[in-house]
Amino acid sequence: KNQVEQSPQSLIILEGKNCTLQCNYTVSPFSNLRWYKQDTGRGPVSLTIMTFSENTKSNGRYTATLDADTKQSSLHITASQLSDSASYICVVTTGTASKLTFGTGTRLQVTL
Amino acid sequence: GAVVSQHPSWVICKSGTSVKIECRSLDFQATTMFWYRQFPKQSLMLMATSNEGSKATYEQGVEKDKFLINHASLTLSTLTVTSAHPEDSSFYICSAPRVYTGELFFGEGSRLTVL
Numbered sequence: 001k002n003q004v005e006q007s008p009q010s011l012i013i014l015e016g017k018n019c020t021l022q023c024n025y026t027v028s029p030f031s032n033l034r035w036y037k038q039d040t041g042r043g044p045v046s047l048t049i050m051t052f053s054e055n056t057k058s059n060g061r062y063t064a065t066l067d068a069d070t071k072q073s074s075l076h077i078t079a080s081q082l083s084d085s086a087s088y089i090c091v092v093t094t095g096t097a098s099k100l101t102f103g104t105g106t107r108l109q110v111t112l
Numbered sequence: 113g114a115v116v117s118q119h120p121s122w123v124i125c126k127s128g129t130s131v132k133i134e135c136r137s138l139d140f141q142a143t144t145m146f147w148y149r150q151f152p153k154q155s156l157m158l159m160a161t162s163n164e165g166s167k168a169t170y171e172q173g174v175e176k177d178k179f180l181i182n183h184a185s186l187t188l189s190t191l192t193v194t195s196a197h198p199e200d201s202s203f204y205i206c207s208a209p210r211v212y213t214g215e216l217f218f219g220e221g222s223r224l225t226v227l
Contacts, residue, residue: 034216036218041203041221041223042220042221043116043118043205043207043218043219043220043221044156044205044207044218045218046215046216046217049215087155089155089156091216100146100158100216102155102156102157102158103155104154104155105155107153
């Protein structure tokens with residue numbers, strides 16, 4: 001069964017601090033992995049998309065890593081800001097039917 | 113700006129009425145669109161995949177007659193919640209992959225409250 005698990009479920013950090021969110025998947029065959037940011041009451045917005053051959057991809061203060069061997073990905077947020085408070089969702093796509101499997105998300109809260 | 117637009121962004125209706133939610137791809141054609149439901153503090157749950165010109169594919173446990181999906185054109189898919197009840201109150205989101213690139217864009221979501 002294709003599954004995407006994220007940890008931690010929720011996280012509270014101080015503004016300016018860094019944090020790392022984890023995503024483990026059992027999806028097969030693997031096509032790509034995406035990280036999305038979802039503000040409360042809004043639709044998800046894409047942060048990064050990574051294919052099998054990519055190990056690291058950055059988007060501003062967001063850096064995603066992918067280890068296709070261990071089927072793990074991480075999203076590192078540098079110098080967090082209050083506006084980073086949101087849910088972060090990991091989505092893995094299978095190669096054949098382009099079926100998406102969503103992680104349960106990590107709710108991040110950045111405080112003063 | 114948004115490349116996938118949903119309308120309405122929020123709607124309140126009486127129990128027993130039907131509500132239609134539209135999902136439009138604004139600057140690209142989408143032969144496929146996805147509909148999700150999201151309950152508070154939970155992740156998105158795929159409800160169905162709408163296919164332009166053919167029947168939608170529903171996920172297990174999703175009632176086809178309850179959630180009618182129509183994908184009449186390459187830029188528009190609609191979700192109709194029929195005979196809505198309070199338990200249908202939720203956040204409904206659509207997404208559309210851009211053909212050839214596969215980039216997946218989400219709409220802003222539609223908050224449905226059934227009284």
